[in-house]
Amino acid sequence: MSWIKVIPFEEATGKLRTIYEKIKGPNGQIDNVLSIHSLRPHTLTGHMSIYKNTLHHANNTFPNWFLELLGTYTSYINKCDYCYLHHFSGMKRFLQNDSKAAQIQQCIEQDTLHKVLDDKQLALSNYAKKLTLQASEINKSDIDLLKEKGISDGEILEVNQVVSYFNYANRTVLGLGVNTDNEILGLSPMNKDDEDSWSHH
Template sequence: MTVLRTTPESEATGLTAKIYDDDVQSLGYVTTHTKTMAVNPEAYEAFEALLGTITADMDLRRYELVTLAAAAAIGSTHCRLAHGRKALKTIPEAELLLIARDFRNAGLPPAEVAMMEYAEKLSSNAAEMTKADGLRLREHGFSDKEIMDITLAAAARNYLSRSVLALGVELDRPPTLSSELQDALLASMETRRA
């Protein structure tokens, strides 16, 4: 549990109340990571604006695949579950189960595997990245803008995931996410830690 004192929903005002309401409108409840990040509501809003700019021209499927790969590399169960739920808007659950278990062997097109591997490496060992990593994406047909968007989406996930982990935020389990998909998303995290 986080060491920060978060604002209870009944006491939220101003920008914090707006941030909470956005969660209620989209999820039906306020997540623990939203409550924690809203301790500095201006920074949270700035992050959301940045993310909106990064993803404005990005395909939702691509964004969610990048996010899931980055979250796994970071060790963020919070983001794996949250984006597992969000990914269902564009990826059928049967396919998402395979991706969650092992994206390299889930029958994805080679370009999507390369993109996820790129996000994974950026999130686990960015100092070892070279020009070859970007060139590999280009070889799979990604434009310069798409490579930039993939990079920024993965880097943004690092910002939020690492903040949530550092602050010891309690894990939310999205109530609409099947237990099978939750298990697959979290089991892959356990495999990485082993």
């Protein structure tokens, strides 16, 4: 499951047990990317807060499938199979169109997203790629280019935070050897109106 000790759901006590109860999915599943925090439960709280508020919040502008696509793309670029598999499954579930999801997956892996995204979506995916691989080279002209596509400042911030979150999650997973053993892929918090609702379905 990982290269460091992880406390499983059935052995968790105290604060960790309380958090686990809040985030558990079917059959008490705790995603490995979350249980990896078990030795420091306060960082699990931080992870869940930023994850829920960047990716699954009612005040987001973009639909869940597109934000999941950005996460899938970022994870593919970072060669993080764990997050790639999970969030492709999440994107597919939100998209509710298996053939389109398969086409998007192929374009992610071939770096040909221009075939399946509109101009605005493509500009944001290009921003996601540069933020992931060349963050120090981003400058005002990159942001101005997004604005010229009709993307608002708030939408730019929304995408920036989603992509930044995935870079954090990818490095958590890759740096600690987290894998998908015994997991149901693609679960996510469903209640977008409640910031404190973390249960996975």
